[in-house]
Amino acid sequence: MAMEKTKETHPHTLGECTKSILPVRDALEVLSGKWKLPIIISLMFGNKRFSQIAKEVPGITDKMLSKELRELESNDLVKRTVYDSIPVVVEYSLTEYGHSLEIVIKTLRDWGVAHRKRMMVAE
Amino acid sequence: MAMEKTKETHPHTLGECTKSILPVRDALEVLSGKWKLPIIISLMFGNKRFSQIAKEVPGITDKMLSKELRELESNDLVKRTVYDSIPVVVEYSLTEYGHSLEIVIKTLRDWGVAHRKRMMVAE
DNA sequence: GTAAGTAGTATACAAAAGGATAGTGAAAAA
DNA sequence: TTTTTCACTATCCTTTTGTATACTACTTAC
Numbered sequence: 482m483a484m485e486k487t488k489e490t491h492p493h494t495l496g497e498c499t500k501s502i503l504p505v506r507d508a509l510e511v512l513s514g515k516w517k518l519p520i521i522i523s524l525m526f527g528n529k530r531f532s533q534i535a536k537e538v539p540g541i542t543d544k545m546l547s548k549e550l551r552e553l554e555s556n557d558l559v560k561r562t563v564y565d566s567i568p569v570v571v572e573y574s575l576t577e578y579g580h581s582l583e584i585v586i587k588t589l590r591d592w593g594v595a596h597r598k599r600m601m602v603a604e
Numbered sequence: 605m606a607m608e609k610t611k612e613t614h615p616h617t618l619g620e621c622t623k624s625i626l627p628v629r630d631a632l633e634v635l636s637g638k639w640k641l642p643i644i645i646s647l648m649f650g651n652k653r654f655s656q657i658a659k660e661v662p663g664i665t666d667k668m669l670s671k672e673l674r675e676l677e678s679n680d681l682v683k684r685t686v687y688d689s690i691p692v693v694v695e696y697s698l699t700e701y702g703h704s705l706e707i708v709i710k711t712l713r714d715w716g717v718a719h720r721k722r723m724m725v726a727e
Numbered sequence: 728g729t730a731a732g733t734a735g736t737a738t739a740c741a742a743a744a745g746g747a748t749a750g751t752g753a754a755a756a757a
Numbered sequence: 758t759t760t761t762t763c764a765c766t767a768t769c770c771t772t773t774t775g776t777a778t779a780c781t782a783c784t785t786a787c
Binding site: 531 | 762765766
């Protein structure tokens with residue numbers, strides 16, 4: 482009798498789920514890590530200089546901040562502007578593309594607020 | 605004269621931005637990494653067994669899948685059910701709490717789709 | 728007897744991420 | 758004169774993440 486196991490490998494249904502995973506991975510590639518979103522959030526509250534960001538993102542070191550800013554810049558999410566005053570001042574700002582993350586961050590923050598509440602209840 | 609540098613350290617304005625960062629960090633603590641969201645997405649398409657998830661999440665190894673599932677389970681996002689059939693079958697499913705991530709994932713996926721489009725244009 | 732499927736674990740290693748500390752060089756403030 | 762600010766960079770170290778390969782133990786199929 483050997484009822485063939487329905488393999489589900491016909492092109493129609495294959496990857497329905499994978500098709501959802503791929504764009505999320507694309508997003509994660511640009512945003513993942515401990516610091517990128519916090520840095521972006523800090524810049525959503527206004528343009529900032531290096532040391533200002535360092536103060537507002539709790540716990541970040543200069544090395545991490547510098548590295549992450551470079552990556553964000555190379556992905557066109559953050560813009561770096563140098564003013565050749567004395568001493569030199571460097572200003573970081575979100576690009577228009579960077580601002581397109583506002584909705585993502587709002588959603589994640591809302592979930593995070595609920596999550597924290599839940600953890601406190603369960604203590 | 606010595607105009608005191610306005611320190612901005614009075615409790616009122618301090619941390620307006622930090623207050624946004626903290627819940628996002630809470631969320632990232634539970635969700636960050638390369639694999640957790642892809643695994644959750646795969647489970648949004650239905651309950652799955654270990655090897656099914658392994659097939660649907662491109663590139664994941666048994667070791668990573670096993671490790672990530674344990675973490676997700678300990679955070680109450682995923683439920684593990686053992687059926688003592690022969691051979692033993694283990695089914696993974698999203699908890700109700702896990703389902704609360706649907707909106708987060710949808711937002712991230714939408715951004716990811718737009719991001720991929722953008723990258724292709726810029727080639 | 729051999730392979731394949733069930734759900735993983737064990738071991739060893741490489742790579743990436745992150746942390747701690749110190750230093751650069753110029754200028755201004757104490 | 759020493760310290761502070763500015764925007765970083767350099768070095769070393771630990772932790773986390775990821776890869777590769779092999780193995781367990783049981784059952785069914787070939």
